[in-house]
Amino acid sequence: MDDAADIACAAPVTKERYRDAMAALAAAVNVVTTDGPGGRAGFTATAVCSVTDAPPTLLVCVKRDSSVGEAFRANGALCVNTLAPEHKPLSNLFGGRTPVEERFAAATWRRGPSGAPVLEGALAHFDCRIDRVVDVGTHAVLFCEVVDIGVGEPCEALIYVGRRYDAVPACVGAAG
Ligand SMILES: NC(=O)c1ccc[n+]([C@@H]2O[C@H](COP(=O)([O-])OP(=O)(O)OC[C@H]3O[C@@H](n4cnc5c(N)ncnc54)[C@H](O)[C@@H]3O)[C@@H](O)[C@H]2O)c1
Numbered sequence: 001m002d003d004a005a006d007i008a009c010a011a012p013v014t015k016e017r018y019r020d021a022m023a024a025l026a027a028a029v030n031v032v033t034t035d036g037p038g039g040r041a042g043f044t045a046t047a048v049c050s051v052t053d054a055p056p057t058l059l060v061c062v063k064r065d066s067s068v069g070e071a072f073r074a075n076g077a078l079c080v081n082t083l084a085p086e087h088k089p090l091s092n093l094f095g096g097r098t099p100v101e102e103r104f105a106a107a108t109w110r111r112g113p114s115g116a117p118v119l120e121g122a123l124a125h126f127d128c129r130i131d132r133v134v135d136v137g138t139h140a141v142l143f144c145e146v147v148d149i150g151v152g153e154p155c156e157a158l159i160y161v162g163r164r165y166d167a168v169p170a171c172v173g174a175a176g
């Protein structure tokens, strides 16, 4: 393969061009929560991805300068709550600039085995222990081992693509 220096590009990959292209990728919308010695916190995230099923591991990318990042590191635990279309207002509330208590007051939660809040009525949830944190540029990549899973009743998923929300069929079911 050629060295990176040999690659000729028509235009530089600016932050704006990168975001415009990333806006074309459809993504599930999640509210990622935590609780423990570092306090209760949560934020909306589309940067969530399955890494491996052995051991069951997912990753979450969180902005390092966000108000919530430190709580996740301090607690070492989180829950990924995957949203249904009815949760669009919740996604906006957890999407920034709203005090943490106001975010949580808008829905019903229970405590998962990790201690992180689990959203009642989520399409699915993944309760996790944070195994490793890797800082990359502006974000921290949290590698998380899944310790508990739930699949809910909703048969539609909330997705975010083209800088807007949409709904798609998603009858998840359980595989044994
Ligand atoms: N990964 C992220 O941190 C991320 C992802 C989605 C949205 N957001 C935030 O939500 C708001 C609205 O986003 P939007 O999609 O309507 O428009 P946008 O132009 O800010 O973002 C377009 C796409 O670029 C990516 N992106 C945006 N900001 C990023 C960042 N700081 N680091 C890595 N990737 C990033 C995401 O895939 C996003 O959907 C913005 O404030 C944005 O910062 C952040």
Ligand SMILES: Cc1cc2c(cc1C)N(C[C@H](O)[C@H](O)[C@H](O)COP(=O)(O)O)c1[nH]c(=O)[nH]c(=O)c1N2
Residues within 6 Å of the ligand: 029, 042, 043, 044, 045, 046, 047, 048, 061, 062, 063, 065, 066, 067, 068, 091, 092, 094, 095, 096, 097, 098, 160
């Ligand atoms: C649809 C959508 C998707 C995302 C976000 C927003 C929205 C509306 N945000 C931004 C994130 O939710 C926001 O930075 C946090 O709520 C922290 O904000 P405060 O620093 O508390 O105001 C976000 N942030 C992040 O670090 N990783 C992500 O994957 C996403 N994805």
